[in-house]
Amino acid sequence: MAMKLYLDPGHGGKDSGAQGNGLQEKDIVLDIALKIRDILNSEYKNIDVKMSRTTDTFISLNQRTSEANAWGADYFLSIHCNSDDGTADGYEDYIYINISDSSQTGKYRDIIHKEVVKMNELHDRGEKKADYFVLRESAMPAMLSENGFIDSKHDAELMKNSDWRQKVARGHVNGLEKAFNLERKVSQIIYKVIAGSFKSKKNAEERVNELKSKGIESFIVTLTMSGELWYRVQAGAFTNKKNAENTLSQIKALGINDAYIITEDVSIKGAVHLTPEQMNQYVKSVNPDALSIADYYSEFGKYYGIRGDMAFAQSLLETNYFKFTGIVKKEQNNFAGIGATGPDNPGISFDTPKDGVLAQIQHLFAYATNDPLPNKYPLVDPRFDRVDRGSAPTWIDLNGKWAVPGDTYGQSILRIYDEMKNFSNKKVEKQGC
Incomplete structure (x- = not known):
């Protein structure tokens, strides 16, 4: 039987949520939640995700919990951002105030919290409790995560970055996987070793020649970002992660510090991510x-x-x-x-x-x-x-x-x-x- 997750991006529509640094909470949390959904749908078996909203629409708190309860969700996860007076920053999460830390809800939160803070590059403000409506009125275990302070310059700069929002989503997913023993789908992953990206083709060619002189074969891949042509040096693509890591270590041993590994699922079957x-x-x-x-x-x-x-x-x-x-x-x-x-x-x-x-x-x-x-x-x-x-x-x-x-x-x-x-x-x- 599929695990049923009710995923709740906070606020929406006329309710913008917290605001700061040119950002609105409703937009940030919707993007994170959509990324959580997409990762779960594309990478895991036997999980059914229902979202309170998938667009910029207003949904009342009562509508959210009533839908989750009627659906028979196994877990209620609400995604939010925080705000204060511009001086606070970091991540924290909440369960209902009257639930003990030793409860199943508390155990789920412990697991998810640990995984999120591994990924989000935010100060860990700890695990907390509150009398929030969605935590009180949901019939199933529930948690609300506050993913940074939107009025903090440090946190807001992270929020603006799609890669960071992806990391936050991944942290939540990793926590859900461990908490609910989710089973991964068999996917076709390749590990690409990137030995630098350059705007200058000449610089990319010099990097290729440098690697070749040390016995490491590489080639140039072009890609366009924001209308600009970039030259990426790739030193192999591997189905075995360990082999990719070994190649990366060889490259870094040469003093090339802008090398890294990117993963790519090359399966034809899977979820549609782009709208x-x-x-x-x-x-x-x-x-x-x-x-x-x-x-x-x-x-x-x-x-x-x-x-x-x-x-x-x-x-x-x-x-x-x-x-x-x-x-x-x-x-x-x-x-x-x-x-x-x-x-x-x-x-x-x-x-x-x-x-x-x-x-x-x-x-x-x-x-x-x-x-x-x-x-x-x-x-x-x-x-x-x-x-x-x-x-x-x-x-x-x-x-x-x-x-x-x-x-x-x-x-x-x-x-x-x-x-x-x-x-x-x-x-x-x-x-x-």
């Missing part, structure tokens, strides 16, 4: 005349359990950002080159853009899994039954299958997806949330 708006905004930053069809990638991706935002990145690779400069033309509504083999065979045509996206998602489903195709939508991919089912659970596995020879086909999709994420994160930071 349709984020996807559309990104492609229009490259091609202002691009089609606005990201809604379909989000809708169908979520239904089939396919990473629809990565499928969108695949379509950008196949169509040159919807410019259609290759053999497949716009009027074909074929955004993934299905069936296209050359100038004499430009592939399949679909009646509508919606059908074209649906076919792409179904084609990815065929490659990623042996499961029967869910039947909510008709099968519109004419090549579905020609796929070697389950032969490509990762994007990299598509090399030589979706694209021939396509030795770096999957890696190119992942690169575009990374650029989309960086673009979206930068827009959020500019908006102050």
Whole structure:
């Protein structure tokens, strides 16, 4: 049976919550909560997450606890930020004032607290109790976390950073995993060793040459962040974390201190993280005349359990950002080159853009899994039954299958997806949330 988590981003709509340093609590906590939800949905088995709100809407305190109680939630987790007089800072969390520390609620809070403070870079203000409505009126164990002081310059600077909000979310998830013995999904993780990022290609080339002279192979990967081209030096990608750590140690032993490891889930199956708006905004930053069809990638991706935002990145690779400069033309509504083999065979045509996206998602489903195709939508991919089912659970596995020879086909999709994420994160930071 699935563990049922009621996740409550505080405030919303007309209730902004605490304010300070150009930030509003309702925005910060919603982003953290959404990140918690996405991590849980994409990385863990047997967990059902219901949120009090997923947008900037006002929900009363009574509505929140009544919904959680009626749903039969196993745990109520409320996400907040704090404020005082501008002098206080740090993290603290609360359980109901009349509950003992030795209770199950107290034990859950002990575990989660320890994991959050490992990640959040905030002063630990301790575990506390209060007579807050959501703690008092929830029928299940409940905790409220106060993730920094929004009127503290130090804490607010952290809050503005999407990577920090991701760390806070990860800390909560790590705590939930330990408290409720959550089981992780089997995922395809690769560990990339990054040996520096440079605005100057010459500097990146010098770093590659330096590593090569010491017997460490590396190469340059380009990426665009905030409209600027960067040159990232990558010294390998590993499925074994220990191997990545060994390479990182070799690099740091050379006095290169800006080296680090990034992890990447390369599974085709999984949660959709980017919103349709984020996807559309990104492609229009490259091609202002691009089609606005990201809604379909989000809708169908979520239904089939396919990473629809990565499928969108695949379509950008196949169509040159919807410019259609290759053999497949716009009027074909074929955004993934299905069936296209050359100038004499430009592939399949679909009646509508919606059908074209649906076919792409179904084609990815065929490659990623042996499961029967869910039947909510008709099968519109004419090549579905020609796929070697389950032969490509990762994007990299598509090399030589979706694209021939396509030795770096999957890696190119992942690169575009990374650029989309960086673009979206930068827009959020500019908006102050």
